[in-house]
Amino acid sequence: MEAAFYKGQKRLFNRLTRWWLRGEFSHCELILGRDDQGRSICASSSFMDGGVRIKHMHLHPDHWDIIEVGGDVHDAWHWLAEHEGEGYDLLGFFGFIYRVLGQEDGRWFCSEAVAEMLGIPDAWRFDPCSLYAALTRAHRCVHAPRECEACMQST
Numbered sequence: 001m002e003a004a005f006y007k008g009q010k011r012l013f014n015r016l017t018r019w020w021l022r023g024e025f026s027h028c029e030l031i032l033g034r035d036d037q038g039r040s041i042c043a044s045s046s047f048m049d050g051g052v053r054i055k056h057m058h059l060h061p062d063h064w065d066i067i068e069v070g071g072d073v074h075d076a077w078h079w080l081a082e083h084e085g086e087g088y089d090l091l092g093f094f095g096f097i098y099r100v101l102g103q104e105d106g107r108w109f110c111s112e113a114v115a116e117m118l119g120i121p122d123a124w125r126f127d128p129c130s131l132y133a134a135l136t137r138a139h140r141c142v143h144a145p146r147e148c149e150a151c152m153q154s155t
Contacts, residue, residue, distance in 0.1 A: 001030065001031060001032065001068075001069050001070075001071050001073050001076065001118075002030075002031040002066050002067060002068055002069060003028060003029065003030055003031065003066070003067055003069045003114060003118075003131075003132075003135060004028065004029045004030075004031055004040065004042065004059050004064045004065070004066045005024075005025040005027070005028045005064065005065045005066075005067070005128055005131075005132050006025060006026055006027035006028065006029075006063060006064055006128070007024050007025055007026075007063060007064065007065060008026075008062075008063035008064075013026070013047075014026040014027070017128075021127050021128070021129045022129070023127075023128070023129030023132075024065075024129065024132075025065070025128040025129050025132055026128060027044070027046070027110050027128055028044060028110050028111050028114050028128045028131060028132070029042035029043065029044040029055075029057070029059075029110070029114065030042065030043045030044060030069075030076060030113075030114045030117050030118070031059075031066070032054075032073055032076060032077065033073070035056050037056075038058075039056040039057055039058055040056070040057050040058070040059050041054065041056055042054070042055050042056070042057050042059075043055075043076065043080055043113070043114075043117060044110045044113050044114055045086075045088055045089070045107075045108040045109055045110050045112070045113040046088065046110060047088045047090065050087065050088065051085065051086050051087040051088045051107065051108065052080070052083045052084050052085060052086045052087075052108055052113055053084060053085075054080060054084065065132070067132070067135060067136060069118060069135050070118065071117065071118040071119060072119075075117070075119060076117035076118070079116055079117045080117070083108065083113070083116075086106050086107060086108060087106070087107040087108075088107060088108065088109065089107035089108050089109045089112065090107075090109075091107075092107065092108075092109050092112060092124060110128060111123075111126045111127055111128045111130075111131040112124050112126065114131060115131055118135075120134075
């Protein structure tokens, strides 16, 4: 599977989110596959779309960074079947500003939904920038390359 991280600055909300998080990203999506028109089949939670949803999107490389991620696509689809249509967690989103606010049960913000679909514990802790950092860190070898199958395959 892949995850896509939005780095566009079209809307004021995206620019403010990036500024507040001190990072490059304001939104993220989990890519579950491609449709017959070449669009990515994306899943996330979006304020603009009313919460947890699946959306077919063209992900222009000027606006999105796409990375390979672990996880099981069947587990992601299962999570979506249980949560699709649930609302956007605005309180949880504002928790990035003031953690004591907590979150709303049965509601999700984008990076929390993506982390849940990937089976990451404490998904509510991740904003788009910290999720990107965690997922890209997971793919870096932390031991001798001769002992790592992934490193051996990339050489």
